[in-house]
Amino acid sequence: MQYRIGIDLGGTAIKAGIVDETYQVICSHQQPTVEGFELVVADMAETARIAAEKAGLRLDDFPSVGVGSPSCINPYTGLLVFSNNTNWRNMPLKQELEKYIPVPVFIENDANCAVVGEMLAGAAKGYRHVLMLTLGTGVGGGLIINGRLFSGGDGMGAELGHTPLVACGEPCTCGISGCLEAYASVTALIRQTEKAMSDNPESRMHAHAVAHGGVSGRTAFDCAREGDAVAKRVVDQYCTYLAAGIGGFINVFRPEIVLLGGGLSGAGDTLLEPVRKKVEQFVFAHDIIGAPPIERAALGNAAGTIGAAYLGDI
């Protein structure tokens, strides 16, 4: 059996997972993300080494090591170009990791890793053209074209969350105004929910928020399911934003399948059904050429680990 290893470098934790040839994560290890690039690199190597040990393996038993991170990554130069969490710029992640790791290191944006994982082992298995959005704190994008990961001409693209949804509209964390992320992320949904609550003191979302320790991405979806009219309007508007974004991507990429991942995809059919319906009005020539299925991603956080682990193979 040839195993692979993937590392997820996140803002709060470094996780390493060992993946077998059937794409199962057979064991893993994690530790908190500390401050400072040199320390983080050393911790990443140690996390990987410990995860490997748990499987009875050493790092030189693997053909390569893959890393995914919620950052702007240049997979060709191996630089971590930009990270919102840490303010790192052009850090030589691949090069520094290879001082500790005796096999080639591949690095990619985490949403790109996720779509690779879903293609290999999840909801996009068998598809050659896949578009995936991860709906979390931000909106991540992953694209498979002709069975291969597409991350832009210079490797730093596929930033689907940073395309116009309402140009010059809501400010986005990236500094641009009007990005899809500023309308379709969990952060945006919370903002939309809080606005509706403030305008509608009678909504049961107030009681839900008190009972659940605050407003979250679930507040509107939970209360809409329970029949609250204000929550339904929030969900309806959110789904329109998301469907408009997805429709535009369909018109460009015509994927065989669209996957939604990230925390918000946990809303399941409450999210998927209105989005599928609404997307029809945003797809070019929909009455003639139709639209691909829109499904929930299958692997959750494991998608990123599996995708990272196989970066050296694709």
Place this chain on the structure above:
Amino acid sequence: MQYRIGIDLGGTAIKAGIVDETYQVICSHQQPTVEGFELVVADMAETARIAAEKAGLRLDDFPSVGVGSPSCINPYTGLLVFSNNTNWRNMPLKQELEKYIPVPVFIENDANCAVVGEMLAGAAKGYRHVLMLTLGTGVGGGLIINGRLFSGGDGMGAELGHTPLVACGEPCTCGISGCLEAYASVTALIRQTEKAMSDNPESRMHAHAVAHGGVSGRTAFDCAREGDAVAKRVVDQYCTYLAAGIGGFINVFRPEIVLLGGGLSGAGDTLLEPVRKKVEQFVFAHDIIGAPPIERAALGNAAGTIGAAYLGDI
């Protein structure tokens, strides 16, 4: 010398051009587009035959015949899926043409042909990742990824004009609301110009329109160049819309070059300079990774003929 032949099936004329190995259109022929699919197909074959004769050639002297049309085309099935001009749906264009033409026929959307032409012989020569927008009655899109034409997973994508610019905003001819085309086409610019004129009777755009037989895509650009404040605001807003659209595409495709073609690209630096400046605010991590050059397409209408002629080669 191996020649190629490209046919441009437009709403008003059918044009055929013979292209030599240096990508020069050495001779051409055209006739008006009549009504009725069977007649149009016969005319296309005749137009091609006459253009070939002018070069001392017969249709079986060519390795293939390429066709570009401002329609939704399925290059894999050879169907003209949808044409706004004619209301044709799923017409077997390739199959019917091959009854008249003794070599394989390839068909593509005209904006896709244009970017192929520009890559082979125009402003994108030598580039492997190219994004092109044609700013005309509509907004056409063409994409080269890794040196190859990308037209979506099923060949019917790359509809860059039909992605959200202001989701649910201005109605677009395609039936979707808020498309880039509804803000950045010549048609949209004329609407924006007329609105500004109506709101500002003092603008010199009124005199310009009278002198030039009506409002056109040039009205605001010409008057802005002459210092008219209202026209400057129209141009400024138009360039912001276009820059927001281009910025989003850069964040997804990270092309090596962005080309602007179509009638409006004739405005030259009056268009290009503000767009280049404004696009910076719409490019993700622009201060670190920058943006590709934005240039005017070089070949004009010949791009479509040359691209169509080489569809069988790419």
